[in-house]
Amino acid sequence: MAGSNPQRERILARVRAATADNVPTTAPAASKAPIFAEIPDPLERFLRECAANLTEVICTRDSMESAAACDRVLQSLPPGELFFQDTPVFRSWASHVDSARTVRWSSGGPPSESTQATFTLAHGFVAQTGSILSSSLCGGRGASIVAPCHVVFGTTEQVVADIDAALQIANHDLLSASYVGLISGSSRTADIEKILVQGAHGPLRVVVILQAAS
Amino acid sequence: MSTIPLQEFLRRATEKCADLTHRATIQRNIDSYDVAVAKGKQRFSDWEAARSRCSEIKAEAIAHLDRYLEQFEGKVKERGGHVFWAETAEDARQYIAGLAQSRGVKTIVKSKSMVTEEIHLSGALEKQGAAVWETDLGEYIVQLRNEPPYHIVTPAMHLTRVQIAQTFREKIPSEMNGEEPPQLVAAARRKLRKAFFSAEMGISGANFLVADAGMVAISTNEGNGRLTTTLPRIHVAITGIEKIIPRLSDLATLWPVLATAGTGQPITTYSTLIGGPRQPGETDGPEEFHVVLLDNGRSQVLASREHREMLKCIRCGACLNVCPVYRQIGGHAYGTTYQGPIGSVLTPNLKPSAGFEHLAFASSLCSACGSACPVRINLPHQLLLNRRDAMAKTGQSGSRTMFRLFRWTAMSSVRFRVMGWLSRKGISTAKALGIAGSKLDPMRPWTQYRNGPEVPTQTFREWWRTHGRQ
Numbered sequence: 001m002a003g004s005n006p007q008r009e010r011i012l013a014r015v016r017a018a019t020a021d022n023v024p025t026t027a028p029a030a031s032k033a034p035i036f037a038e039i040p041d042p043l044e045r046f047l048r049e050c051a052a053n054l055t056e057v058i059c060t061r062d063s064m065e066s067a068a069a070c071d072r073v074l075q076s077l078p079p080g081e082l083f084f085q086d087t088p089v090f091r092s093w094a095s096h097v098d099s100a101r102t103v104r105w106s107s108g109g110p111p112s113e114s115t116q117a118t119f120t121l122a123h124g125f126v127a128q129t130g131s132i133l134s135s136s137l138c139g140g141r142g143a144s145i146v147a148p149c150h151v152v153f154g155t156t157e158q159v160v161a162d163i164d165a166a167l168q169i170a171n172h173d174l175l176s177a178s179y180v181g182l183i184s185g186s187s188r189t190a191d192i193e194k195i196l197v198q199g200a201h202g203p204l205r206v207v208v209i210l211q212a213a214s
Numbered sequence: 215m216s217t218i219p220l221q222e223f224l225r226r227a228t229e230k231c232a233d234l235t236h237r238a239t240i241q242r243n244i245d246s247y248d249v250a251v252a253k254g255k256q257r258f259s260d261w262e263a264a265r266s267r268c269s270e271i272k273a274e275a276i277a278h279l280d281r282y283l284e285q286f287e288g289k290v291k292e293r294g295g296h297v298f299w300a301e302t303a304e305d306a307r308q309y310i311a312g313l314a315q316s317r318g319v320k321t322i323v324k325s326k327s328m329v330t331e332e333i334h335l336s337g338a339l340e341k342q343g344a345a346v347w348e349t350d351l352g353e354y355i356v357q358l359r360n361e362p363p364y365h366i367v368t369p370a371m372h373l374t375r376v377q378i379a380q381t382f383r384e385k386i387p388s389e390m391n392g393e394e395p396p397q398l399v400a401a402a403r404r405k406l407r408k409a410f411f412s413a414e415m416g417i418s419g420a421n422f423l424v425a426d427a428g429m430v431a432i433s434t435n436e437g438n439g440r441l442t443t444t445l446p447r448i449h450v451a452i453t454g455i456e457k458i459i460p461r462l463s464d465l466a467t468l469w470p471v472l473a474t475a476g477t478g479q480p481i482t483t484y485s486t487l488i489g490g491p492r493q494p495g496e497t498d499g500p501e502e503f504h505v506v507l508l509d510n511g512r513s514q515v516l517a518s519r520e521h522r523e524m525l526k527c528i529r530c531g532a533c534l535n536v537c538p539v540y541r542q543i544g545g546h547a548y549g550t551t552y553q554g555p556i557g558s559v560l561t562p563n564l565k566p567s568a569g570f571e572h573l574a575f576a577s578s579l580c581s582a583c584g585s586a587c588p589v590r591i592n593l594p595h596q597l598l599l600n601r602r603d604a605m606a607k608t609g610q611s612g613s614r615t616m617f618r619l620f621r622w623t624a625m626s627s628v629r630f631r632v633m634g635w636l637s638r639k640g641i642s643t644a645k646a647l648g649i650a651g652s653k654l655d656p657m658r659p660w661t662q663y664r665n666g667p668e669v670p671t672q673t674f675r676e677w678w679r680t681h682g683r684q
Contacts, residue, residue: 007509008299011455014513015280021519022277033263035467049480110498113411129470129481140497145440145484163481164466170487171462175427178293178493178503179444181486182469187437188483191352191368192375192395193239194246200351200399201406202437202484 039161042127046159049130053185054198056207066153066211067093070119073151073207074098080116083146085139089153090119106139110146117149124169125154125208128162131182132208133169141179150183150203157213219549220572226547227576236372240544243371247535250478257480258470268471269590271464272526275425275456279516282425282458283507289428293490295503303333306508310417310450311338313504317448319344319414323406325432325439326350327419328366328529329452329508332551335417347409349438351402358385364545366552367476367531372544406438416442416500418488420453421472421528423505427462429489430505433472433482440484444499451488452506455513456525462487468528475530475588511564520599521563526589527556533583533593539576548573555583559596562604571607574600634673641669 039045050057058073060066070093074082082097084090086107094103104111111118120143124133132152134144144150160166166182174180187202198204230236255261275282287297300306314322322344324330336346336357348357352369356362358381363369370378379393382401389401418439422431430451432439443449459468465485473479492499516522534540534554545553550561550570558573574597577583583593605613623633644650651661660666 005299007301007305011299011301011507011509011513012280012283014509015283015455015516018513018517018522019277019279033260035258035260035264035267036470037259053480053483106497113407131481131485136493136496136499141440141444141492141499143497145437145444162466163469164463167462167466171427175489176493178490178496178499179486179488180429181440181484182481184481184483184485186483187435189351189399189436190477191350191355191370192373192378192398194243194368195375195395197396197399199403200436200438201349201403201410201441 036128036162039127042159042161043156045127045161046125046130049127050185050208051130053130054188054206055130055132055185056205058207058209060209060211062214063089063211066209067096069209070151070153071096073117073149073209077117077149081112081114083111083115083118083139083143085118085120085143087121089121093119106143110140110142113146115147117151118143118147119151119153120144122152122154122158122208123174124166125159125210126161126163126166126182127159129182129184131163131166131184132206133160133166134181134183135170135174135177136179137174137177144181144183145187145202148199148203149205149207151207151209153209153211155211155213159210219569222549223547223572223576226549227543230543230547235374236544237542239372239374240541243368244535244541247478251474251532251535252478254474254478254480257474261474264467264471265588265590267467268528268588269526271459271468272528272589273523275458275460276516276522276525278460279455279458282460283423283455285425286423286428286458287505287507289426290490290503290505292428293493293503295490295505297505297507300506300508300510303508303510306333306452306506306510307335307338309506310335310452310504311342313448313450314339314344314415315342317414317502319448321409321413322346322415322417323349323409323413323438323442323446324353325416325418325434325442326353326363326369327417327452328363328551329419329454330417331363332510333452333508335452344415345409347406347413349406349410349436349442350434351399351436351438354402354406355381358382362546362551364553365531365534366529366554366556372546410441410445413442413446415448415450416444416446417450417452418442420451420457420505422465422468423453423458423507424462424465424487425458425460427487427489429462429487431465431469432486432488433469433484434486435477435479435483437484440486443486443488447500448502448504449488449491449500450504450506452508455507455509456516456527471588472528472530475528475532475586511566514566515560515563518563521559521596523591524556524560524563524596526591527560528589529556530588532586532588536582536586538578538580538582543576548576555593555597556591559593559600562600571600571604574598574604631675638669638673641667645669 081102086105120139189200355370491503540554
């Protein structure tokens with residue numbers, strides 16, 4: 001690509017000439033003060049932040065309760081297609097799905113336009129912002145954005161304190177993925193008179209089923 | 215100074231200042247922003263330390279721009295992406311338009327990108343027959359109205375729900391199902407969903423380019439950025455070369471600071487990193503991923519020791535929101551892609567011959583912009599530098615002569631006294647002859663909007679003689 005794009009060399013040459021003086025752009029202020037307060041109880045903070053960003057969290061004690069929580073979510077959904085990340089836990093939960101519904105699996109392709117809800121795992125949960133750490137490895141890129149409802153399953157062991165910790169997970173485990181992201185609530189907009197409206201283009205509803213660590 | 219942009223600016227600014235509905239709309243929106251940002255800053259244990267940290271990150275990136283850009287490029291290519299370096303707006307337009315044409319692209323969805331506004335990309339793509347859909351709600355609204363974005367972050371900030379409903383009734387009547395904000399949002403969602411699922415190309419900007427990860431960071435609340443970069447078979451991300459940051463871990467500070475300064479949120483709903491096209495074993499995602507790195511005058515700004523700090527800008531829009539001039543005249547008056555204080559300092563340096571030097575004077579120099587900037591760009595100082603440059607460029611002999619005369623006068627008490635006497639007599643005579651405030655008044659540019667000074671019955675020296683010793 002470099003060979004077919006001579007502009008690259010010209011831009012880099014100009015950049016090098018411009019920065020050759022080594023003059024810092026700003027005087028190094030180097031404040032070492034902590035920027036964010038410490039988070040003593042990440043789980044409590046995660047639940048609080050989710051309530052603020054309108055993510056529904058269902059806390060469960062074990063896999064039985066998680067399956068029951070999934071059933072309740074399924075019953076609350078309008079009729080239509082469902083999409084699951086292809087994992088053993090969802091294979092087991094999907095056996096309870098009403099036979100009238102079409103079920104798609106990530107191993108069979110991406111969710112379709114008409115999908116009503118997607119079910120995926122997560123790489124982590126961020127207490128600082130009530131965020132879900134997701135990637136293209138969680139059922140694909142569209143799995144967390146295409147449907148009106150996104151249901152995420154994870155355990156309390158996956159809750160990390162802050163964005164820095166989440167980015168460390170991304171740095172160690174997820175750099176092979178084409179997409180990595182933090183999802184902090186439902187899709188929203190305030191472009192009309194600064195009035196918050198949920199469900200702009202992505203999910204109107206985000207549900208986390210959070211199972212206690214075994 | 216070129217007179218056309220200046221005259222246009224004065225005309226639009228005058229018009230907007232007199233539009234009370236417009237001013238009330240802006241006031242309401244910015245008041246709501248002020249409350250959210252004040253609350254958002256409380257989430258930081260030390261907001262000032264966060265600003266310093268962000269400033270250092272961006273300064274480091276700019277100081278070693280070549281190294282970080284090459285590192286970024288290498289990582290993107292490792293994952294099968296393409297990187298195109300564009301020296302000018304024309305080069306970037308040609309590359310993207312050529313790509314669209316060669317791949318038979320008919321429908322394009324765009325997530326919000328100020329760089330695509332800067333290079334006028336949509337027009338170029340439409341000219342070759344492609345349908346281009348802005349998918350950020352604010353951008354979509356102004357696209358339907360054939361207007362440029364009004365604000366870096368909230369492009370339709372100047373419109374009321376009534377105006378937006380009227381636009382939707384005219385342009386997308388079949389999607390309308392009510393005129394309240396939720397119904398308007400639903401109408402846009404229905405319309406744009408068809409575009410998302412039929413588009414062959416998605417074009418996004420980038421908030422940051424992460425050098426060590428080789429990933430493009432995009433922040434959106436609506437999820438349109440996610441859909442734009444996921445569903446079409448080609449994804450093009452275009453951004454300025456200055457958007458590079460050294461490390462993935464830098465986002466732990468930059469993401470919350472950008473969100474807080476931009477909207478008052480703790481973090482944007484979708485904080486997304488895109489590193490390439492669909493990888494082996496992945497379910498979906500584009501088959502092609504292109505990053506266009508745009509110079510378009512940025513390396514010129516970098517070459518100026520005085521101005522290079524402008525390249526730290528993260529386009530949060532905070533300086534616009536706090537600017538007392540922007541709050542009165544709004545975004546369209548500037549006639550530039552980037553409005554407000556950052557636009558006033560950036561535009562004349564990115565486009566030296568476009569005639570925007572006058573924008574440095576569209577400021578009260580109150581320093582609110584400098585205090586609000588989350589990366590500590592000294593915007594008031596930059597505005598002063600631009601004023602100096604504008605004066606040097608245009609050599610306004612009238613102003614120079616006036617200041618020279620004032621300096622000569624002020625350096626002698628006798629001359630100062632004589633000049634004071636002449637000025638008082640001049641103003642009194644002008645008033646007596648009815649010249650004051652008329653078109654013949656040499657002070658008219660000042661007095662047509664303001665009351666001229668009253669001539670005192672007693673000079674300060676006279677007053678001092680009687681009262682000074684008491």
